[in-house]
Amino acid sequence: MQRQQHPLKQSFFSRPATIVAPALIGCSLFRKFDDGTILRGTIVETEAYLQDDPACHAYRGITKRNQVMFGAAGFAYVYFIYGMYFCFNVVTGKEDEGEAVLIRALDFSDEGYDVKVANGPGKLCNFLQIDKMMNGISLFSDTSSIALTEGVARMRSLEIESSPRIGIRLGKEHAWRWFLRSSRAVSATKRTC
DNA sequence: GCTCGGATCTAC
DNA sequence: TAGATCCGAGCA
Numbered sequence: 001m002q003r004q005q006h007p008l009k010q011s012f013f014s015r016p017a018t019i020v021a022p023a024l025i026g027c028s029l030f031r032k033f034d035d036g037t038i039l040r041g042t043i044v045e046t047e048a049y050l051q052d053d054p055a056c057h058a059y060r061g062i063t064k065r066n067q068v069m070f071g072a073a074g075f076a077y078v079y080f081i082y083g084m085y086f087c088f089n090v091v092t093g094k095e096d097e098g099e100a101v102l103i104r105a106l107d108f109s110d111e112g113y114d115v116k117v118a119n120g121p122g123k124l125c126n127f128l129q130i131d132k133m134m135n136g137i138s139l140f141s142d143t144s145s146i147a148l149t150e151g152v153a154r155m156r157s158l159e160i161e162s163s164p165r166i167g168i169r170l171g172k173e174h175a176w177r178w179f180l181r182s183s184r185a186v187s188a189t190k191r192t193c
Numbered sequence: 194g195c196t197c198g199g200a201t202c203t204a205c
Numbered sequence: 206t207a208g209a210t211c212c213g214a215g216c217a
Contacts, residue, residue: 057200065213081201082199082202082209082210083212120201120202166201
């Protein structure tokens, strides 16, 4: 039986996104569904988005959609894209600064699922039933339907690789995507530069 | 108001 | 490589 761990503290998230994103690789994500079912997955791929960054939703300042990004760290920023998919982000940094970390892929193979169930931002939201209703929820509380904890095994920094982010037009010069080299759950598209 | 295009994914 | 298919943002 696996012992339930304490969630990551809010102070973990109140650091720059470029620090939090690689630090989240190897951490666990717990999802508690309405029927009480709990799933645990390992974060294997993240991307950092800073306010001073044309690829970031917060680049043009605060709007109704992105206002969660400007709030306190450790809350979920969920948005809808391409008419069909949701993306799940964790707000990072100081309050009033619009930045976040996009969770791109999770590995649920420890729970017996195929690695392909959550190997992409849209797919993981579909698998975990994350939608707009989850926008703004806390991720550092025991009672949340989603919580993040330290990983079961601490990752060696050697196993973490970085690359430019995926699916953006501007800001490609930054290698602000991090992923676990050994994981088969890393999103399939464009693994390298 | 209306238009444009996107931090995606799947199948053709 | 296109198509599905919505909504925020920007501009008029």
